Amino acid sequence: MNIQSTKTLADVYYFQLNNHPRKDAFTQKENNKWVSLSSKEFIEKSVKLSLGLIDLGIVKGDRIAVVSNNRIEWHLTDLAIQQIGAVNVPIYSNINPEDYTYILNDCGARVIFISDEEILKKILSVKSSLTSVEYIFTYNQIEGAKNYSELLSNNEDTSEIEELRKTVSEDDLATLIYTSGTTGNPKGVMLTHKNLISNVIASSHRLPMGDDLKALSFLPLCHVFERMLDYLYILKSVSIYYAESIDTIGDDLKDVKPHFFATVPRLLEKVYDKIVAKGTDLTGVKKKLFFWALELGLQFDPNIDKGFWYNFQLNLANKIIFSKWREALGGNIIAVVSGGAALQPRLARVFSSANIPVLEGYGLTETSPVIGVNSLKPGGRMIGTIGKPLENLDVKIAEDGEIIVKGPSIMKGYYNLPDITLEAIDSEGYFHTGDIGEFVGDGFLKITDRKKEIFKTSGGKYIAPQVMENRFKESRFIEQIMVIGEGEKHAAAIIQPDFVFLESWCNRKQIPFENSEKIIENQTVINRIQREVDELNSNFSNYEQIKKFELVPFQWAVDTGELTPTLKLKRKFIKTKFQQLFDKIYRNS
Template identity: 35%
Template structure:
């Protein structure tokens, strides 16, 4: 098994003149070839070496997706050092925890916004010696005892260096310590080796093929292991695909049309928003357009009527994705099977998979030519997935992490003597080996009646409603379930007249009884899909979204239930006090 940097160098040599990365500059997308990327990564590696970085040192990256993220990662790996990705949405408190726990000596920050977060804790950082910045208003050479240096200056150090890189990097060496989302506690460091990443990347592109003619549009954070493996190592390092970076999530619609990607890696929330947007447009159009759209959705693939539907309806929707999209990869959380069927009918194939940070991450995936809706596919080649007696999903293979950083006890608890990683997720395998996820073991709700509830499936259904953006189901040791509901305020405000509502401000709208009545009717309809003990009996409407800034959600949009519960304890108690 090759290391990441060995594989990249071979791919760069093979496709030297082909575009590797694309980024927006003064209104247009500019390309960096594989040769240029390899040269810049080597130059930066020598610059980092001049700063004293060597094998097993930790280099943190606090940046949104951009070409410099990839360059810094490759430069770090070339030195046998270890990349520490840091989510840009994390609070200063958690950023400090990651930098201290990992022992990072150097951190790259992208801009003033990220540096401002670092400033709040920089004086308390134990190991950080140097802060490298890409764009910053501050041109001081030191800040609170730390060296402050621009990326350009690091590149100049590398260019002028006469010291060659002479380090042996092995497949079993740790490539990155990725801090898990931490829904119940502070994030813990997952040690992933070069072999972990390369095995998983190769296994993934074997079942979901990409090649040098593909272009991906990257918008999920590279700090998350799904994008790192499926949206960077697998396509670019292993197969020579080009990757273009979206400016931000708000410009995604425009960037899709500009880049015209053939493949995208996404999470269910993006598909939910696109689905809502399509139906919003249909519902606000003429009656004739509505009838044509509904008729089109009823047509079967490979029929004459479907070809007509494609010309009249589906082709226009696909043009919004750039017109060249051949498949999309969905992970991070469960995708509502109704959404998967909807997009499949339109002609947009969604390949859903499953995994965790601890499994690099992809363990199972649907194949493009063998998709079973509602499942996360079959195990990858070389991976063993089995179900324990208590329905916990167990995973074994070269994709399983080396362990939790500085926590042997937790590692021994997570990986048994047979080498199986205990995922904490519950599920079942059908006769064909397709895996279905039930929910998280730790997030199971035990009602006082003795009944068990998996909140994620209920929340998934609630959030697929056009008027609901977020929800959290609660009921620990209670006789029934309640829910915290955050409406999709954009959708509500677009329909004010139709809904007979009067304010445009969420803080005022939550006090309008009519909004609660509207949501109550929709929740009653959703309740029909669930068993009696799984029904939402009461709910409260909240004005503010759950946010990463308040540590209520993880960077991958998973709920930190204990924090949300504490933040809304008063409201939850009031719901249970009502008769």
């Protein structure tokens, strides 16, 4: 059985069992100990769960929702669903009850699997509004709730599952993934088995995978980026270890010593900021060496040989400085895959110079998700781009600069939204991404902005806010920024400072830091951030430069509404929430 013979998501799991089974196929922390399931144990348990679902009356095509953190049971449930032809509807655990109601009713979920008590409370708070839900099961043991273990069948006759597996076609709907969206109700993206499998196989050549490798998983599995990578790991027999939580990643990396992990740029930015903060706290020769190494790293380019002297210095920097960075990530990293948003080129340069290659990729839920990704093959990566498109995709730049894509991984459509589907996929089968891009170098794709986020000033100049925001977030003083100015005379910004860094800076400068509300009114702080803005403005044309800004006194988050679950800015929400600051910038001057 070769990799091309995998046609359904269930085939992915069985491929590992039949070709290269692992003793630690899936591993997670339980009672402070890492506990593993082998490939064989995992398959056997999934069959028991499938039989249990059949006993509930679940049939092919039924929707089953999974609202959970990353854990073995997530994939266990996924396989149990896929091998009987049902549809997995993964849902973020950090959305509001209204979105739960909409999604669960829209997809018609009959069963919900939930990880913990906090999520259970949210679901139960809207239970009376759920029109199709018949059963709720939990992964954790929760008093008064049905545990998923109650579903595990003792029936030793597994022939029914084997027969049902044969009835599942690559063109059948495998999953409904509801995109978070920045406005309106979430849209259910319909992905078939073929959509996901074709993307997994086409992406498999971009990561150098071999025997006895491990991956650490911590990005939400309900997001197609981490999910597709997990399928790739399973297909390639890479053992998957699940981080306990986003807060324990540092310790988990040291414990697991993984060869791969996926991340979003914001997490990588925070890692970098912490490293630089530690370097700043050094003194004397150690501090000089740290910033000497950092400066070398920021000049790195994998496609340019900078000569003997640079290479000699970089080798030395790797031995005395960057080796500590690698140790902090477990010491075995082959590659880090970054997706979900634009990666600052400086991060790709400095981590790659430290022998921690960061491979930026790009895609959407609607494309299953990968459209392009850098690789470690000679000539396979170019910093500042998202790599070359996958070989099985036809990627073009439309006349207005929009990236359009055609191929086997393009979604079936938006569930219950035929009109919006027709807007997204044209008559020739090209999906319109909404992103503006260009091809550079030897076929590398570069994203320049979101089509609908580009705005025009009253002077008729177009501004691409994402490009600017990504550059301004290079400042250690700025955690989040939203560039504004549509229809106005000039560009401006609403800035959320990095309050952790700001507090340490204030302590060094002996500026009292009572709370975030008061510190953003401190003129010394305002002046310092103005200096950052002035310096970063030099990277842009005069009409693009931020002429004014206002600071906000708290961190933007998913829970408070400024960010989507994938950490993108909710621009309309932010504008409404901070209308007073907008007026202060443009109306009170």
